[in-house]
Amino acid sequence: MFQIDALPAFSDNYIWLIQDSATRRCAVVDPGDAKPVQAWLDAHPDWRLSDILITHHHPDHVGGVSALKAATGARVWGPALEKIPERDVALDDGQRIEVLGLDFTVQLVPGHTLGHIAYYHAAEGQPWLFCGDTLFAAGCGRLFEGTPQQMHDSLQRFADLPDSTLVYCTHEYTLSNLHFARAVEPHNAQIAARFAEVEAWRAEGRISLPSNLALEKASNPFLRCEEPEVRKKIDERDGTHARSASEVFARLRAWKDEFRIN
Secondary structure (H helix, E strand, C coil): EEEEEEEEECEEEEEEEEECCCCEEEEHHHHHHHHHHHHHHHHHCCCCCEEECCCCCCCCHHHHHHHHHHHHHCEEEEEECCCCCCCCHHHHHHHEEECCEEEEEEEECCCCCCCCEEEEEEECCCEEEEECCEEECCCEEECCCCHHHHHHHHHHHHHHHCCCCCCCEEEEHHHHHHHHHHHHHHHHHHHHHHHHEEEHHHHHHCCCEEHHHHHHHHHHHHHHCCCHHHHHHHHHCCCCCCCCHHHHHHHHHHHHHCCCCC
16 A cells, blocks of 8 residues: 655655555655655646655755645644744654554654654554664764764664664665775675675666665664674774773764775
């Protein structure tokens, strides 16, 4: 009954399109550009855009909101702690909402921005997580507003969700992130296998998303701050210390910010 497709935008953004075939209604997540969404609606004139879900205030996530609301009258949901254009419903941590007849739980996940939220649908067997720019496939977002401790705590909230949870992040950064993951854990066989798979997909023009939390826990360094090999690599770079997991995360994030692919 429900289908989720990626609408590419800009150079590497994805706008997630959630479709309910029973009602011919749809919702979009983080439409930074109205044009891909409007093109899809024009090609499917019997469908109606009923809802727009926003994770955070950055322009590449909200830039298309005003035009889409004007064209469709869609209801706009967004974080209460951030200024979101045309927002109809301000969302706080733990709030339960219904979109397309589906229940979503709102999670406040500061780090990338201070008011960033995620939307979690606890579908039986295979839940969904729309996580914006907090968690990426094999990576995480930059800390534009929050602290390393905040971002680490936010990622741990995701890590506590079921392993089968599908991860719908909003950028095609996976291959670049896996280059870094290989530098952090050069002997991790799952990272090596994932790198080869994603490299082949991208060569074919395929997207690398959605991911899932089991895969992220096995190959995303930012969810592996307790792993001995990750800690050893940080000690090699920054000196041996008794670091907390959030301190390991902070050193990883600083390293990633300056990391260049050879």
